[in-house]
Amino acid sequence: MRTAIAGFDFDTCELDRDPHRQISVRITNDQRATLKRFSKKKNASVGELLRLALEAMPDRPKRKR
Secondary structure: OHHHHHHOOHHHOOOOOOOOOOOOOOOOHHHHHHHHHHHHHHOOOHHHHHHHHHHOOOOOOOOOO
């Protein structure tokens, strides 16, 4: 979750307004503030932006060496 938020470009994202199921996740206060700021800027919900960030992640993360 945190990696998805940190690495996602919210400025250039395009929103898809399909209905989804709701889940609860824990994120840091800074990440919540980032999501809230962009949700107002993009006129979207925090959940929509979080979903976009998660969907943009690669299927398999890079291994640390």
